[in-house]
Amino acid sequence: MKIDRIDVNAYQAKHRKPYSNGKYTYATTDIVICRVFTDDGYEGIGWAHGTDIVVDTMLSLRDRIMGEDPFNVERIWDKMYLPKVYGRKGFETRAISALDVGMWDIMGKVAGRPIRQLLGGYHETIPAYIAGGYYEEGKTLEDLQDEVRENVAKGAKAIKMKIGLVSIKEDLERIDAVRDAVGPDCLILVDANNVYNRLDALKMGRELDKRDIYWFEEPLSPDDIEGCAELVRKIDTPIAIGENEYTRWGFKQLVDAHAAQVLNADALVLGGVTEWKKVADYAMASHILIAPHGDQEIHAHLVSAVPNGLIAEYYDTNLNSLLSAMFKTHIVLDEKGHIAAPSGPGVGVDIDFESLKQFQTYPEK
Ligand SMILES: [Mg+2]
Known part of the structure; x- marks a missing residue:
């Protein structure tokens, strides 16, 4: 061949x-x-x-x-x-x-066989969180609450929201509003997309500790590995990083530095499935969990393939005209808030x- x-x-x-x-x-x-x-x-x-x-x-x-x-x-x-x-x-x-x-x-x-099985086939289904909670011009706290309530109605048992564009005080109001909207049992993840300096990340982290937040994603610059390791030691909320890291050698540095409890290793960024498996295995040897960033069509396979696959990010592709057009069928959340990798051979999705x-x-x- x-x-x-x-x-x-x-x-x-x-x-x-x-x-x-x-x-x-x-x-x-x-x-x-x-x-x-x-x-x-x-x-x-x-x-x-x-x-x-x-x-x-x-x-x-x-x-x-x-x-x-x-x-x-x-x-x-x-x-x-x-x-x-x-x-x-x-x-x-x-x-x-x-x-x-x-x-x-x-x-x-x-x-x-699906890629899920080529790589190990560990989980049948995996938990997923619905990504969202972005900032938009004119978006009110009530709009944010409506959005997360809709996600819970779709079956989400975990949701992610963005933080860091406004003051810590305003973001805490947004987080508290989201908690009010989703109730005590839905997991809330927050993502700062590299925006904080070390002082603000620690301040925010200490506030998150009071609020039962599932993880604090990319609190610092992707280059501040030591800063992330320091946060891991100083706050209780788990740190998740890695969507801006690449190759086995980049992730080795994150793992060796104890810079996160969760790695958001993205197979479409870091070097593909071949490289992702190396990253997942290296992380597993240090008891670190993997929860990839983005693109559930590929990552549902990868998270469910490995024992240390934690949770998948889920974007409602119906809300994105390109992703909606791209795939002939779409992965959906089940009543437990889980997703399954496509069962067809390979990636198992047909591109339209x-x-x-x-x-x-x-x-x-
Ligand atoms: Mg992120």
């Missing part, structure tokens, strides 16, 4: 209204999809978030792996990881991630290229 063609397509959709977390504002969703074809008729799909830099990197990497057997993921990964040429972390690892997911999709299709056409940015229509 040989890879004999790889197509790359990019898509962009504007959000109905821009929304913000503590540090960033998002006006669009941007996705690059690769289709890996083999000489014996298999097709694997992979994707990553990003725009033209990811497209260009993917186009360049595909020439290096043409003719390879997609089962040889370690060799393929090594051929794609060229620190001196593309850099060690960031858009390069996103492009690698998408192509690597394509290989795992093919392996699953050949085996007739017809309905994506309206959003296509590369190749130009």
Whole structure:
């Protein structure tokens, strides 16, 4: 079996209204999809978030792996990881991630098994939290409460909200309003998206300790590993980091520094499924739990594959026109607030290229 063609397509959709977390504002969703074809008729799909830099990197990497057997993921990964040429972390690892997911999709299709089982098949279903609680212009406390109540009505037993764009006092009012809306039993996770300095992170952390918060995500800069380790020692609320970390070597530093109790390792960012499994196994050896950031279609497989898979992030794809168009079927929460990985072979999702056409940015229509 040989890879004999790889197509790359990019898509962009504007959000109905821009929304913000503590540090960033998002006006669009941007996705690059690769289709890996083999000489014996298999097709694997992979994707990553990003725009033209990811497209260009993917186009360049595909020439290096043409003719390879997609089962040889370690060799393929090594051929794609060229620190001196593309850099060690960031858009390069996103492009690698998408192509690597394509290989795992093919392996699953050949085996007739979902990626969840190729990696170990530990859990049948896994808990999920609904991500949201963003800032939006004109969004009131009541709007925020309505949003989280709707999520609970959809079956959520855990929800995440953003903090850090406004003062700590205002954010505590938002958190308390959310607790009032969801009741005592729903888990609340908060995410600061790297916005705090060490003083404010500690101050916020001590307030969170009084409020039974499930985890405090990205309190500090992704580069402040020591600062996170200090927070782990000083506050009771667990620290979750890792959506801005890459490769086995990056995560080794987080684990070795005891910088978090939970790692948000994202297979579409850090280097694909091949690399994610290494990260999960290294974390497991130190009794650290894994709860990936974003993209439930791939991460439902990965969280449920490994013993230290804790919980998956869940985005309501119906609220995002690009993600809604992209997948022919959507993962839904069950009555326990759990999700199951798609049971079909490989990634187990069908991409709706017809309905994506309206959003296509590369190749130009
Ligand atoms: Mg986050």
